[in-house]
Amino acid sequence: xxxQNILPVKExxxxxxxxxxxxxxxxxxxxxxxxxxxxxxxxxxxxxSQFFPRGYGSLYDAINSYTQANEPDKxxxxxxxxxxxxxxxxxxxxxxxxFWLLAxxxxxxxxxxxxxxxxxxxxxxxxxxxxNKPVTIGHQYSALVVLPEKITAQSPPWVVPLVLRxxxxxxxxxxxxxxxxxxxxxxxxxxxxAELTVDVVDSKYGVVTFLGKVAHNDNAVIVARSxxxxxxxxxxxxxxxLPGQPKPKGHPAWYGERFVLKESDTWxxxxxxxxxxxxxxxxxxxxxxxxxWEGLLMRGKRDLPMHDKxxxxxxxxxxxxxxxxxxxxxxxxxxxxKRRHDLSLLNIWQAYRQRFDIEHFFxxxxxxxxxxxxxx
Numbered sequence: 001x002x003x004q005n006i007l008p009v010k011e012x013x014x015x016x017x018x019x020x021x022x023x024x025x026x027x028x029x030x031x032x033x034x035x036x037x038x039x040x041x042x043x044x045x046x047x048x049s050q051f052f053p054r055g056y057g058s059l060y061d062a063i064n065s066y067t068q069a070n071e072p073d074k075x076x077x078x079x080x081x082x083x084x085x086x087x088x089x090x091x092x093x094x095x096x097x098x099f100w101l102l103a104x105x106x107x108x109x110x111x112x113x114x115x116x117x118x119x120x121x122x123x124x125x126x127x128x129x130x131x132n133k134p135v136t137i138g139h140q141y142s143a144l145v146v147l148p149e150k151i152t153a154q155s156p157p158w159v160v161p162l163v164l165r166x167x168x169x170x171x172x173x174x175x176x177x178x179x180x181x182x183x184x185x186x187x188x189x190x191x192x193x194a195e196l197t198v199d200v201v202d203s204k205y206g207v208v209t210f211l212g213k214v215a216h217n218d219n220a221v222i223v224a225r226s227x228x229x230x231x232x233x234x235x236x237x238x239x240x241x242l243p244g245q246p247k248p249k250g251h252p253a254w255y256g257e258r259f260v261l262k263e264s265d266t267w268x269x270x271x272x273x274x275x276x277x278x279x280x281x282x283x284x285x286x287x288x289x290x291x292x293w294e295g296l297l298m299r300g301k302r303d304l305p306m307h308d309k310x311x312x313x314x315x316x317x318x319x320x321x322x323x324x325x326x327x328x329x330x331x332x333x334x335x336x337x338k339r340r341h342d343l344s345l346l347n348i349w350q351a352y353r354q355r356f357d358i359e360h361f362f363x364x365x366x367x368x369x370x371x372x373x374x375x376x
Contacts, residue, residue, distance in 0.1 A: 008090065012086070012090055013028070015086050016028075016031075016083070016086060019079065019082045019083060019086065020066075021065075021067075021075070021079075022065040023058075023061055023062045023065040026054060026058045026059070026061060026062035026065075027062045027065070027066070029051060029052045029053065029054060029058075029062075030046065030052060030059060030062045030063070032049075032051035032052070033046040033047075033049035033051045033052040034046060034369060034370070035369075036049065036051055037049070037368055037369070037370070038368070040370070041370075041373070042370070042373055043059070043063075043370055043373055043374045044056050044059065046059060046370075047059045063374075066079065067079065080163065080165075081187070084162050084163065084184065084187070084190065085187070085189050085190065087160065087162060088162075088189075088190050088191060088192075091146060091148070091160060091191070092148065092149075093191075094149055095149065096149050097149065097347065097351075098196060098342070099195070099196040099197060099198050099221075099342075099343070099347075100146065100191060100192055100195060100196070100197040100198070101146070101147040101148075101149075101197075101198050101200065101351055101354065102144060102145065102146055102147065102162075102181075102184075102192070102197060102198065102199045102200070103144070103145050103147050103159070103199070103200050103201070103354075103355050103357070103358045104142070104143065104144050104145075104177050104180070104181065104199060104200075104201050104205065104358075105142075105143060105201070105202060105358050105359075105362075106140055106141060106142045106143070106167065106173040106177070107140070107141055107143065107362040107365075107366075107371075108123035108124050108125055108136070108138055108139070108140050108141075109123070109138050109139045109140070109141060109366075109371065109372035110123065110125055110136040110137065110138040110372070111137065111138040111139060111372075112136055112137045112138065114138075114375070117139075117375055119139070119168065119169045120137050120138055120139065120169070121137070121138075121139075121140070121169040122135045122136070122137065123135065123136060123137070123138045123139065123140045124140075138372075139166055139167075140166070140167045140173065141164055141165065141166050141167065141371070142163075142164075142165050142166075142167050142173060142176045142177050142180060143161060143163065143164045143165075143358065143361070143362075144161075144162050144163040144177075144180050144181060144184060145159035145160060145161050145162060145358055145361060146159065146160040146162060147159055147200075147351075147354045147355070147357055147358075148160060150354070153279075153281075154281065157356070157357035157360040157361075158357065158360075159357050159358055159360075159361045161361065162184065163180050163184065164371075165180060172209070173204070174204070174205060174207070174209045174210040175209070175213075177201075177205065177210060178209075178210050178213035178214050181199060181214050181217075181220075182213070182214060182217070185197065185214075185217045185219070185220050186217075192219070192220075193219070194219060195219060196219055196221070196339055196342055197219055197220050197221070198220075198221045198222075198223060198343070198351050199214075199220060199221070199222050199223070200223045200224075200351055200352050200354070200355040201222065201223070201224045201225070201355070202224070202225055202355070203224070203225040203226060203227050205222075205224050206224030206225055206226050206227070206334050208298065208299070208300050208301055208304050208306055209301075209304070210224075211224065211298075211306075211309070211334070211336055212300060212301070212304030212305075212306055212309070213304070215309045215336050215337065217337070218338055218339070219339060220337050220339075221335060221336070221337035221339055221340045221342075221343060222334070222335070222336045222337055223333055223334070223335050223348055223351055223352050224333070224334045224336070225331070225332065225333060225334075225352070226261070226313070226332040226333065226334050227261075227332075228261050228262065228329050228330070228332060229261065229262060230261050230298075230332075231258055231259070231260050231261070232258075232259040232261075232296045232297065232298050232313065233255035233256060233257065233258055233259060233296065233297045233298070233299070234255075234256045234257045234259060234295070234296060234297070235254070235255075235256055235295060235297060235310070236252075236253040236254055236255055236256040237256055238252075238253070254297065254307035255297060255299065255307070259293070259296055259313070261332060267293065268293070270291035270292055270293055270315075271292055271293055271294045272290075272291070272292045272345060273289070273290070273291050273292075274288075274289070274290040274291075274344075274345040274346060275287065275288070275289050275290075276288045276290070276346060278318070284320070284321075285321055286318045286319060286320060286326055287318070287319040287323070288316065288317070288318055288319075288349070289316070289317045289318075289319070290314060290315070290316050290317075290345045290346070290349055291314065291315045292312055292313065292314050292315075292345055293312070293313045294310075294312055295310045295312075296310065296311055296312070296313050297309070297310055297311075298311070298334075309336060310336075311334050311335055311336040311340070312334075312335040312336075312340055312341075313332065313333070313334060313335070314331075314332065314333040314335060314345065314348060314349070315330050315331070315332055316330060316331040316332075316333065316349055317330050317331075318331075331352075333348060333349075333352055335348055
């Protein structure tokens with residue numbers, strides 16, 4: 001690494017050092033040990049690193065001193081905000097695309113044998129045995145990351161974490177995810193507040209309890225995967241009232257004809273169609289057909305009305321070299337936000353494809369950053 005590349009790293013470390021309120025030197029030593037870790041399997045093993053020239057007691061002091069005892073929640077949020085603003089200042093501004101790209105998801109940290117660990121609950125864990133429920137006991141964490149631009153098609157999956165927050169047992173993944181996104185988008189000192197920002201999420205976020213809480217952000221566009229069994233609606237078109245006829249009474253209708261993803265005869269003609277090609281990292285060539293329907297609606301709830309939040313629905317089909325579907329099911333995407341029309345169909349599809357980089361981050365975080373090896 002040349003001096004030109006080292007200088008920003010030194011500046012970042014110095015500014016990060018200034019954000020710590022107590023035990024700043026020990027905290028920086030702990031970060032050095034953690035970010036260079038290749039062998040430690042537990043947190044206390046980090047005290048053996050050459051980058052942590054202290055005893056293991058200092059390691060625990062650094063962690064416990066992250067926030068003070070007076071108002072831990074308030075101070076923790078202030079620390080989180082200071083670190084987000086610091087990281088955002090070093091993010092490279094998008095050049096190839098005209099928007100910032102974020103991704104959100106949650107990951108489970110199983111702790112079935114940590115009997116003294118508080119606030120444990122049921123969390124998702126895949127099961128290799130068919131018929132077994134994919135659950136275990138532990139904690140769950142909600143993450144929001146920045147997805148930087150890919151320099152080349154072979155660029156490795158990489159993300160810049162902005163927020164990583166444990167989900168309290170009395171709250172849901174969607175509620176915490178919405179709070180995190182709203183806080184990031186509403187901060188005027190972050191670039192995502194005033195500039196076009198796209199947030200890509202999986203199908204569990206493509207529901208009213210998440211979309212209804214974040215769709216009000218003016219410069220944000222949410223791209224969420226939709227389950228293939230969903231039912232949406234076109235806006236209701238009221239019949240013309242002839243002169244002399246009384247106006248219809250009662251509550252105005254919001255929802256018109258149904259758009260059933262499983263019933264192609266309810267789709268109608270798409271508003272846009274794009275045909276392009278895609279070559280995977282393994283060299284396989286595909287034909288990609290993207291269709292879109294404008295102005296669809298989903299039913300809301302009493303406290304989360306959705307009739308005033310139209311969205312664009314995309315259907316993505318991938319055909320192999322023989323012209324047959326490459327996957328069993330088509331990919332359906334919900335695109336919601338006031339500035340959704342600033343994105344092309346190709347922008348949306350490419351943005352969602354990059355969402356999977358957050359899965360690599362979770363894997364790296366657990367294997368190298370001990371994400372599931374500490375108590376919080």
